[in-house]
Amino acid sequence: MSKERVHRFVSKDLTLRIAAVNATEVVRHMQNLQNTYPLATVAVGRSMVGALLMAAQLKDDQMVGLLFRGNGPLGSIYAEASYNGHVRGYTANPQYQPANYDNGLSLKEAIGIGLLSVARHQPFQKQPFQGTVELVSGEIGQDIAHYLHQSHQIRSLVSLGVYLDTYGKVQSAGGVLIEVMPGVDEALVEKIQKNYDDKKPNISKMLLDGASAEDLIKPFLDGIAYEELEHDHPVEYFCPCTKDRVMRALELLSNEDLEDMIEKQEPVHVTCQVCGRPYDVSIPEVKALKEKLYKSSLH
Ligand SMILES: [Zn+2]
Known part of the structure; x- marks a missing residue:
């Protein structure tokens, strides 16, 4: 199977920029790594x-990083992606289960009231x-649209979909982002809204x-002329974790825990929670860490 990528488009009059992606494989990969239950998977x-x-x-x-911090039981949700197609995601509470699924897979209550922080990193720049912004819906897509409007004065339509089968396994995932640039003909904006209201495009169903x-973008852009831009970067689940970062996580352990590891004389296996990559930490390394902390x- 060929690698997916984020497709980029622009309207012929250059006032709409559009991105669309089939991200089924990377979201499935995240689910397999972190064993996320339905609400965490969707979030x-x-x-x-x-x-x-x-x-x-x-x-x-x-790169862009999205951090959703709510007061709901799911707690915080983090996702990060680069222009070059790298993406990863994480939640502190992957196995959260509601008392019942009466609300379906609505995230509103699971995420709760809170904030969305967006960080944009440029290479060679220390401060991102x-x-x-405050969360307006807790359903992710509308919150991103709210952020784009509040922080960048960009009106947008954000349609995101993750489809799970009856076992909670990811069957499809993807989305469309349409951003409206300043100076747009309002008739164009109305046309998109009308297309959306008439056709009610369901991203995850279409992917399925x-x-x-x-x-994916066709139902949104019916009657609007557009063309594709080059953006040839395969979408890949990628985590920039290093052994150094894993060692830093071990610094949170108590002196007794470290002594315990040294006594057992067995190398320690540590796994990155975001990507599942295993790291072996040797006894001399644990000893050095204990010394350093002391x-x-x-x-
Ligand atoms: Zn990792």
């Missing part, structure tokens, strides 16, 4: 799709641009029926 999956779509409108090597990324505790 992280939609966030990953949103991040991919937003990142495709940046420049080479730039960061904007924070075999739609390509190009097919020294720094003296200051």
